Amino acid sequence: MITLKDMKKVFNAGKPNEFTAVRGVTVGIEDRKLTVLKGPSGSGKTTLLSIIGCMARPTAGRVFLDGRELTSLPERFLTGIRRSTFGFIFQQFNLIKGISAIENAMLPAYPTGRPRAEIRRRASELFELFNLGGKAEARIEWLSGGETQRVAIARALINAPAVLIADEPTAHLDSILSREFMDIMASLKREGMTIVMASHDPIVYESPAVDRIIEMRDGGVVGEVAS
Amino acid sequence: MLHPTVIALMVGSFLLCVMLLISSAHGVRILRKWDLQSGSELQLELERRTYLVSMLLAYALGFQLVSLFLFIYTADDLHRLFVGAMCAAGTLNVNPFGYPTLVLKVVNFLFAAVWLIMNYADNRAHDYPLIRKKYGYLLVMMPCILAETVLQTLYFLDMKPNVITSCCGTLFSEESSSVTSGIAALPSIPTKIAFYTATLLTIISGWMFWRSGKGGHFFSVVAPVMFVVSVAALISFISLYFYELPTHHCPFDILQREYSYIGYLMYVALLGGGATGIGVGVLMPFRRIESLSSVVPRLQRLLALISSVLYLGFALISTVRMLTTNFRLEGY
Amino acid sequence: MQWFERQRNIIDFTLSSLLRRKGKNAALLVVYISVVFVLSSVMFFTHAIRREASLVLQGAPEIVVQRVIAGRHDLIPVGYAQKIVGIRGVRSAKVRLWGYYYDAVSGANYTLMAPDQFSHGEGAVAIGSGIAQSGSYEEGTIVPLKSYNGTLLSFEIKKILTGASELVNADLMLMAETDFRSLFGIGPSLATDIVVEVMNPREVATIAAKIVRLLPDTRPIIRDEILRTYDSVFNWRGGILLVIFFGGVLAFIIFAWDKASGLSAEEKREIGILKAIGWETSDIIVMKFWEGLSVSLAAFLGGITLGYLHVFFASSSLFEPVLKGWSVLYPDFRLVPFIDPLQVATLFMLTVMPYTVATVIPSWRAATVDPDVIMRS
Numbered sequence: 001m002i003t004l005k006d007m008k009k010v011f012n013a014g015k016p017n018e019f020t021a022v023r024g025v026t027v028g029i030e031d032r033k034l035t036v037l038k039g040p041s042g043s044g045k046t047t048l049l050s051i052i053g054c055m056a057r058p059t060a061g062r063v064f065l066d067g068r069e070l071t072s073l074p075e076r077f078l079t080g081i082r083r084s085t086f087g088f089i090f091q092q093f094n095l096i097k098g099i100s101a102i103e104n105a106m107l108p109a110y111p112t113g114r115p116r117a118e119i120r121r122r123a124s125e126l127f128e129l130f131n132l133g134g135k136a137e138a139r140i141e142w143l144s145g146g147e148t149q150r151v152a153i154a155r156a157l158i159n160a161p162a163v164l165i166a167d168e169p170t171a172h173l174d175s176i177l178s179r180e181f182m183d184i185m186a187s188l189k190r191e192g193m194t195i196v197m198a199s200h201d202p203i204v205y206e207s208p209a210v211d212r213i214i215e216m217r218d219g220g221v222v223g224e225v226a227s
Numbered sequence: 228m229l230h231p232t233v234i235a236l237m238v239g240s241f242l243l244c245v246m247l248l249i250s251s252a253h254g255v256r257i258l259r260k261w262d263l264q265s266g267s268e269l270q271l272e273l274e275r276r277t278y279l280v281s282m283l284l285a286y287a288l289g290f291q292l293v294s295l296f297l298f299i300y301t302a303d304d305l306h307r308l309f310v311g312a313m314c315a316a317g318t319l320n321v322n323p324f325g326y327p328t329l330v331l332k333v334v335n336f337l338f339a340a341v342w343l344i345m346n347y348a349d350n351r352a353h354d355y356p357l358i359r360k361k362y363g364y365l366l367v368m369m370p371c372i373l374a375e376t377v378l379q380t381l382y383f384l385d386m387k388p389n390v391i392t393s394c395c396g397t398l399f400s401e402e403s404s405s406v407t408s409g410i411a412a413l414p415s416i417p418t419k420i421a422f423y424t425a426t427l428l429t430i431i432s433g434w435m436f437w438r439s440g441k442g443g444h445f446f447s448v449v450a451p452v453m454f455v456v457s458v459a460a461l462i463s464f465i466s467l468y469f470y471e472l473p474t475h476h477c478p479f480d481i482l483q484r485e486y487s488y489i490g491y492l493m494y495v496a497l498l499g500g501g502a503t504g505i506g507v508g509v510l511m512p513f514r515r516i517e518s519l520s521s522v523v524p525r526l527q528r529l530l531a532l533i534s535s536v537l538y539l540g541f542a543l544i545s546t547v548r549m550l551t552t553n554f555r556l557e558g559y
Numbered sequence: 560m561q562w563f564e565r566q567r568n569i570i571d572f573t574l575s576s577l578l579r580r581k582g583k584n585a586a587l588l589v590v591y592i593s594v595v596f597v598l599s600s601v602m603f604f605t606h607a608i609r610r611e612a613s614l615v616l617q618g619a620p621e622i623v624v625q626r627v628i629a630g631r632h633d634l635i636p637v638g639y640a641q642k643i644v645g646i647r648g649v650r651s652a653k654v655r656l657w658g659y660y661y662d663a664v665s666g667a668n669y670t671l672m673a674p675d676q677f678s679h680g681e682g683a684v685a686i687g688s689g690i691a692q693s694g695s696y697e698e699g700t701i702v703p704l705k706s707y708n709g710t711l712l713s714f715e716i717k718k719i720l721t722g723a724s725e726l727v728n729a730d731l732m733l734m735a736e737t738d739f740r741s742l743f744g745i746g747p748s749l750a751t752d753i754v755v756e757v758m759n760p761r762e763v764a765t766i767a768a769k770i771v772r773l774l775p776d777t778r779p780i781i782r783d784e785i786l787r788t789y790d791s792v793f794n795w796r797g798g799i800l801l802v803i804f805f806g807g808v809l810a811f812i813i814f815a816w817d818k819a820s821g822l823s824a825e826e827k828r829e830i831g832i833l834k835a836i837g838w839e840t841s842d843i844i845v846m847k848f849w850e851g852l853s854v855s856l857a858a859f860l861g862g863i864t865l866g867y868l869h870v871f872f873a874s875s876s877l878f879e880p881v882l883k884g885w886s887v888l889y890p891d892f893r894l895v896p897f898i899d900p901l902q903v904a905t906l907f908m909l910t911v912m913p914y915t916v917a918t919v920i921p922s923w924r925a926a927t928v929d930p931d932v933i934m935r936s
Contacts, residue, residue, distance in 0.1 A: 013268055050931040055835065059266045072263050075274060076839060077353050079930070083837035094832045094933055097825075098579040108837040110568035113561030119568075155836065167934055231602055232901060234802070235908040242916050275927040278840050282919055290912055297904045304901055308787050484899070 002029040002052055002163070007061035009047050021047035023219045024061070029196055030212070031162075034189050036205045037198040039216035045198040046167055048216065052196055053165040054082040083108060087156030089166040093148050095140045095155070101147075102127060102136040105155040112159065119158070126154040130184075146177050153184060164188065166197040170204055182207040232301045233383050239294045240376040246283045251369045253280055254362035261358055277358075280365070281346055288339040292498070295332045296491065298379075299479055305386075315479040324382035331375040333498070338368045340502035341509050348510060348526055352518035410462045410476075422460040426542045429453040429504075433535030436507075437528045447511055450504025450534050457497050457541060465545045471554040493541055500537035503530040566849075569842060573849040576829070587818050588858055594811045595862025595910050596869070601800050602902050603870040604878065607894040609790065616786055620754035621763055623780045624652075624770060634749040639774055643755055646769050650758045654750035656739050660704065660732070665693050669732045673739035681735045685718040689729030707744035714738070755779070808909065812917045819921035827928070834930040843926035851918055855911045863906065871896040 009022040022044040029035055029052060037045040050056045051063060054070060057078070063070045065085070070078060087108075095104045102123050109119040127136055130150040135143060143151065149169075156164055164185075170178040178201065185195055186209035199205060205213050208227075215223040253276045262270055302325070303315035312318050319325035342364060349357040432446045462478050469481050469489070481490030507527045514523050577584055624643065626635035635654075643652040657672040669690060679685060686696065696702060696716055703711045720728050740747065757766050767779040822830075830843060869875060871894060 011268075046934055047931075050934050055931040055934070056929065057266045057271065059268075071266065073353055074263075074350075074355060076350060076841065079837065079839040082930075088836060090835070090933060094828075094835070096829055096832060099575060103575075107572070107833065110572060111565055111838055111842045113565040115564050116568060116571075159837070231605070231909075232905040235905040239908045239912055242912055246916060246919075275840070278844065278927060279920070279923045282844060282923055286915060286919065290908075293904060293908065293912075297901075297908065300901050300904065307790055310783075488900075 001031055001064075001066055003064040004028075004048075004051065004058075005062045005064075007048075007051060007058045007063065009044075009051060009056070010059040013059065020219055022051070022058075025219075025221055027214065027221060029163075029194065031194050032189065032192055033211040034185060034195040034197070034209050035212045035214065036210050037196070037214050037216055038200060038205050040200060042218075043216040044219040045216045049165060049167055049196065049198045053086050053088065053163075054078050083112065084159055085162050087159065087161040087164045089152050089156050089164065089169050091168040091171045093152040093172075095148065095151060097140050099140075100137045101132065101140060101143065101151045104140060105151060105158055107158075108155060109158050122160075123154065123158060126157055130154055145173060146180065149173065149177060149181060150184075161193075163194045163196065166195070166199075168199055168201070169197065170199065170201045175203060178203040182209055185209055230301070230305065232297065232304065236294060236297060236301060237380065237383070239290060239297075240379055243287055243290055243294070244372055244376050246287050247365075247369055247372045250280045250283045251366055254365045258359060258362050258366075261355075263354055277355075280362075281343075281350075284339060284342055284346070284365075288336065288343060291332065291336045291339055292495075295329075295336060296482070296494075298329065298332060299482060303479060303483070308386075314477055316477045321387075322382060322385045324378045324385060328375060328378040328382050331371065331378060335368070335371055335375055336498060337502050337505060338371060340498075341506050342368065344503070344506035344526075344530065345509060348513065348519060348523055351522040351526075352516075354518050356516045356518050357513060410459050413459075413463045415464050418460060418463045422456060423542075425449070425453050425456045426538060430535045430539050430542075433531040433538075437532040437535070440524060440528060443507065443524075443527055443531070444511065446531050447504070447508030450507060450531075450538075451501065453504065453538055454497060454501035457500075457538070460545075461493070465549070468545070468549045468552050468554055471552060489544065493544055496537045496541040496544075500534045500541065503534040503537070506530045507534065565842075566845070569846050570849050573846050574853065577850060577853060580823075580826070583818070583823070584854065587815070588854060588861075590811060590814055591854065591858035591910075591914065592862045592865065594808060595859055595906065596865045597804055597807065598909055599863045599866030599902075599906050600869050600875065600877065601804065602906060603866055603898065604875050604894070605800075606899075606902055607870065607897045610897050611894060613786055613790075616782060619782050619785070621757055621760070621782050622755040622767055622770070623782075624753040624755060624774075625778045625780065626752075626776055627778045628776065634745060635752055635777070637748050637750050639777070640753050642773060643753060643770060646766060646773065648758055648762050648766050650756040652753055652755045655752050655754055656736060656745070657751050658739075658743055660742075662694075662704075667693055668730065670730050671732050671734065671739065671742070673736040674733055677733060677735045679717040679735075681738055682714060683717040683734070684714040685720055685733040686716055687720045687728040687731040690732060691716075691719045704742060706742045712738070712742060808913065811910075812913050815914050816917040816921060819918040820924070822921075822925055827925075828933075830925055831928060831933040834928060835933040840926050844922065847918075847922035847926060851915060851922070855914060859907065859911055862910075863903070867896070867898065870894065 004025055004027050007022060007025045007027075008020070011019045011021060025044075025048060027048075037048060039045045047056070051058055054063075054065075058071065061071075065081065070081065073081075095101075096107070102120070105123045105126065106119050109122075124133075124136065127133055130153065132147060132150055132154065135147055135151075140148065140151070166185075170181055173181065182204065185197075186207070189195055189209060197204060204210070210227060212227070213225040214221055215225070257273050257276060260269060261273055299315050302318040306312040306314055306318045309318060309321055312321070319329060342361070345357055345361050345364065349355055349361055429446070429449050432442050432449055436442045436446045458478070462476050466476055466478055466481060467473060469486055479490070480486065481493065482488060483490070507530050510523050510527050510530075513519050514527075516523075624635070624639070626633050626639075637654050640652040640654050643649055653675070655672075657670065660669045660671045661667075662669060667690070669686075677685075684702065686702075690696065694702070696719075698716055698719060700716050701713050702716060703713050706712050714734065720731060720733075734742075739745070755766070755770070757763055763781055763783070767781055770777060770779045833843065834840075869877060874894075
């Protein structure tokens with residue numbers, strides 16, 4: 001359960017281009033549910049997502065993870081928690097070119113100090129799960145859109161996180177791949193994963209897998225729909 | 228004195244000063260504006276700065292170690308230029324800046340090592356409890372680094388070749404009356420007893436502290452003392468066994484090729500043992516701090532273990548040499 | 560164990576990313592290696608020459624006594640040797656006959672000497688390899704020399720000197736004493752200088768003082784003084800060269816800083832991704848550390864090896880124009896390979912250290928980028 005209280009995020013404070021991305025939001029993310037942050041670009045949903053995912057610290061307000069306050073934790077600790085609790089999927093997938101697919105998937109686990117062989121085993125298992133078995137050593141550039149998507153998901157799951165965070169994951173996908181993506185999300189949720197997504201794609205927020213939609217506009221929450 | 232190595236040492240010291248100056252400048256800012264609770268961009272920037280200072284100090288430590296050994300090596304290489312100097316000891320005595328520079332180099336090395344130990348502990352706690360003390364300490368260290376650079380520069384600038392100086396023979400000999408000769412003239416049996424007693428005390432208390440967590444205070448007193456005792460022992464009798472000469476007390480020649488550079492091993496062991504031992508003591512007052520209460524005791528025990536092992540290594544090398552050589556000290 | 564695994568994984572990624580950017584890193588490596596190469600060549604060369612010089616000087620006499628008239632070196636009466644032998648502590652005092660001969664044909668200066676024992680007899684000479692080469696002489700050739708009064712004297716080359724230390728005997732010509740005196744017109748009562756051996760090396764300075772008191776028109780030169788002067792000279796020369804190359808090192812530093820700061824868009828993106836997926840600032844810093852270490856190690860070892868080969872196996876051919884100057888008889892600078900930790904440590908401090916310091920701040924800047932940068936773009 002992730003809770004944000006009066007959370008505010010300001011960029012370039014005190015400068016002429018000061019910009020408030022999120023203003024005074026209080027929200028709680030429930031476990032094992034799929035929550036979608038819906039809103040146009042500039043609504044602050046990406047910023048909110050990054051705070052939920054412990055990628056950034058709020059300018060004001062407080063953040064709690066399962067009751068533990070994270071607000072003023074130094075980056076070192078925050079990153080440690082983030083690595084083991086959260087998995088990330090980005091709009092452009094953001095895989096690293098020039099290394100193999102499986103290495104890409106292994107990267108988030110490198111700083112944990114787990115033995116390489118163990119990490120590789122886990123990555124292979126995930127690849128099998130997502131039908132990528134034959135593509136482990138392939139370069140990213142050679143993969144199809146759907147395969148890239150699944151490699152990105154595998155990478156997000158390498159550290160066995162409890163929460164999956166996805167930022168506009170279907171922005172560069174066609175309808176078929178988008179629906180496929182939501183199917184994968186649904187099955188992950190069934191296995192107990194908490195999922196938070198930011199999207200303005202109807203295929204996402206109209207999916208039956210979605211439990212709750214939080215609507216955002218101009219940095220604030222304007223509505224909520226539970227399904 | 229445009230010897231290439233002298234140039235290198237000056238460059239090294241200059242770079243070290245630059246690194247420490249940058250660190251201190253950031254340190255001052257951090258001391259004034261640090262507020263962990265605030266999520267402002269200033270605070271985030273300050274936290275980023277701490278990484279830079281840690282990096283700079285870590286590199287500074289490594290460079291200081293190289294600079295220390297290079298300094299001694301250079302002094303040795305230059306000995307031919309001075310009448311009466313047979314090795315580094317003589318060259319260092321050419322003007323009053325030589326030995327103080329050496330001492331300061333050792334002190335600064337220990338300073339930097341202890342800072343890094345403190346930094347490591349501070350980073351393990353989730354609220355940076357030692358941040359102010361750490362950077363205050365850094366500001367104290369800054370003048371020492373500057374002093375070392377100034378002294379080293381004066382030492383090299385003031386060098387006048389052909390000056391008659393005393394070589395280690397008179398410096399470390401038992402007849403003349405300086406501190407070093409005082410050490411050299413210590414009667415050998417009592418000094419050996421003192422050395423081995425101190426070693427055993429250090430190693431046993433370190434071991435006990437590592438296993439059971441008790442005796443930390445005792446160890447933190449004994450370990451730094453051990454550093455001084457070891458150096459005295461080295462000058463007083465250990466070096467004699469390496470040179471197989473009852474009058475050659477100079478502690479610098481064991482760094483030479485003829486002795487398989489064993490001196491480096493021994494000095495590194497001593498410096499390491501001393502730094503970690505002092506670290507245990509420095510961390511003592513921080514055991515009570517709440518966020519550090521799980522970090523510090525464990526860290527201290529690890530440091531005590533490392534320190535004991537290094538001191539043990541030093542004692543072993545010395546003892547093995549004393550036992551395997553044909554040279555017999557007693558009886559002179 | 561954990562720490563070790565973490566390092567290992569990060570090193571793995573670092574090496575792969577270095578290889579992925581071959582172009583940029585190759586440029587840096589080339590410049591870095593060149594800097595180390597030049598500095599190490601200078602250092603190896605000066606150290607080796609110093610060492611050779613001091614080795615050669617070991618065999619030199621402890622005291623050389625010269626006669627000085629009106630501040631200039633003049634011929635010394637043979638009788639002085641007897642007087643010197645009488646000083647307590649002197650083991651022997653022998654006269655030496657040697658001088659310089661300018662050969663107009665080749666334009667070279669030969670060092671002529673009449674050693675104590677010359678086995679080839681009158682009318683014969685033994686010459687050094689440098690002379691042999693420049694005049695294309697062989698054993699058996701007749702070589703003419705112009706004496707002090709213009710007459711030509713002929714000498715047969717009985718032997719060509721080979722020697723371990725070419726630096727010394729390349730331009731040497733040995734002959735019998737009588738021939739020497741005829742050639743230069745030096746009477747039997749004079750000699751060039753007197754070499755003195757003492758019984759107790761520690762007394763050298765005292766004996767030198769006694770010599771001056773006894774024979775006020777002489778100047779005793781002590782071997783150790785020569786050694787010290789040579790050292791100083793090489794220190795100055797080596798030092799001046801280094802200071803000159805300092806400009807190069809400085810340019811290198813700025814270049815390194817620039818390379819490190821100028822992360823390509825691709826590199827920035829990669830670091831952003833790493834931070835987003837869970838790498839901490841310290842992980843990136845570790846990565847940058849290993850990156851710097853790999854580059855420095857490769858450049859340092861490469862540069863030193865090249866410098867070593869250049870000086871000891873290619874006879875410092877790149878420095879030839881600078882060193883040769885006006886000398887006609889150029890000895891083959893086949894120096895004895897000599898390297899010690901002092902030189903390596905000095906080179907380290909002059910190259911790797913500045914490089915590392917130049918890259919600290921750029922590395923830090925790269926590492927402290929916000930983890931959510933990727934999401935914001």
